[in-house]
Amino acid sequence: MTENKRHPEWQYLDLMRHIWAHGDERMDRTGVGTRSVFGIMLRFDLADDRVPLLTTKRVYWKAAAREMLWFLTGSTNIRPLLKDGVKIWTDWPLKKYRQATGEKISQDDFEARIVDDSTFARNWGDLGPVYGKQWVDWPTYEYGPDGKYQKGAGINQVAQVVESLKTSPGSRRHIIEGWNVAELDRMALPPCHKTYQFHVAGEGGEARLNCLLYQRSCDVALGLPFNLMGAALLTRMMAAQTDLKPGELVWSGGDTHLYLNHTELVEAQLQREPAGEPRLALVRRPDTIFDYRFEDFEVRDYEPQGALKAPVAV
Template sequence: MNQPTRHWEWQYLDLMRRIWEHGDERVDRTGVGTRSLFGETIRFDLAHGAMPLLTTKRVYWKTASRELLWFLTGETNIRPLCAQGVEIWTDWPLDRYRRETGDEIDCAAFSRRIVEDEAFAARWGDLGPVYGKQWVDWPTYQAEGDGLFRRGPGINQVAQVVDSLTRNPGSRRHIIEGWNVAELDAMALPPCHKTYQFHVANGRLSGMLFQRSCDLGLGFAFNMWSLALLTRMLAQQCNLEPGEVVWTGADVHLYLNHAPLVEQQLARTPEGSATLRFTRRPASMFDYRIEDLEVRGYAPQAHIAAPVAV
């Protein structure tokens, strides 16, 4: 008699429990403090349209999708996100604005001004050369002679991966890298989900993410969704079937002020599943819109709020 398949989300809940009960406790960059484990992996099969949405709390997948689509534009200013009501990157420029001006403006007013005032957005809304810039416009430099260099054409890593998956699917170099050492200091936050690699076997495309640092309570749900969505988009563009996604975290942690989140989530049992259907096939990786994504069957338990450590 076949044993029932264990819900994929138990991987996540088991990891959460191990971190909370056995993780190394330390003071972190934010000053809040964390408990962490090093080197953890979670896998998910994308067959039959399945997508890794947590069911033990609501995940705002449209927000995560808008962020991914924003990355693919190469944009580094939060203005387009704020215009869509996406505030997941607003805390960093808001924190800088408050420090440098002494103005204790609230988040809603800051975001509204970012949207309404182009000059204000240019001054205060830019995050530096974060993910999207590295993904689609990695900087190059060309020698001019006499020790001088000029800016060369940017490298679109995403377009290169589409090309390599199409022309040479057996390659071991289908990689998108965000960790540009020369530009880390100019970024509001150095890349956490830093390296993506893709693999083709038997006509199925699998994606793997190496994440140097993961806030398991808040960030993971978005990271796992984005990994799966990016893999699904690449598969559609390259005429491949979706395979598996593999998430690997180096420093995987829970913030000490997330105790209510941890206790509530660990008391819940995962159930149900979600699927994703594309409503069309866009012309390229860079032409997807939020309207192209149709999620079915997602019936999560209640949202659990928790503070973001900046």
């Protein structure tokens, strides 16, 4: 990093500082309250294995990577995540279980039951048709012989985009969409990082793959660090599968906010300065984007400052 080049993480810290100082204070769905701004853009260069992993606090990139792989399976149940030690989705089904049964079960006990009991997991671990379901199995319906609608074949948007990047790189339709209006009320949480659009710049062996992620709602302190890692990883997998070089990750936020109960985290993080250049290596190229394993990813030169924790608003 040259002395006159600003560390890309300052974009994140500047955003956090701006929201905390100037955001519109408002009540939200969770009842916690936020400070919010609207319409934000951040840009990160993914060339040379760069990855937007925050260094001013530890980001648990392994959990973000496992979550992205889970999305690509189309699964909507938290059981596979919990088996891998990823607990970021537990709050929503746990809240539903407690409300439905009145049982004051601890999070640890609930997670253990999900892992140990497949029937319990099926009944209480499903999140509805979130993210991966829409990405790889968007539902369709068609007229049956009796003139009534019947379920048709699901649409694998991810596979379609991989193919379109190979066959029609100049297309403006390389889009993966999670916002299925007809199914929002069945989702534990409607998609926050809802739209991914890919763009090919340049030609031949120097062609680069860019990604723009539009996020309708963003918890900057807890969610955004995960979202940046996930989007960067998806872009890298897409680039590898289509013989393109990694380009730029452009992140765009709608309602971009900090929760009012994240004061300690925000104030502590804003006292820190970014340093270092983490790298993300893909050590294997499988036959398809759906065949990646966690062992195929290697993060190097990541030496973050200490972890900063805050409660998740559900």
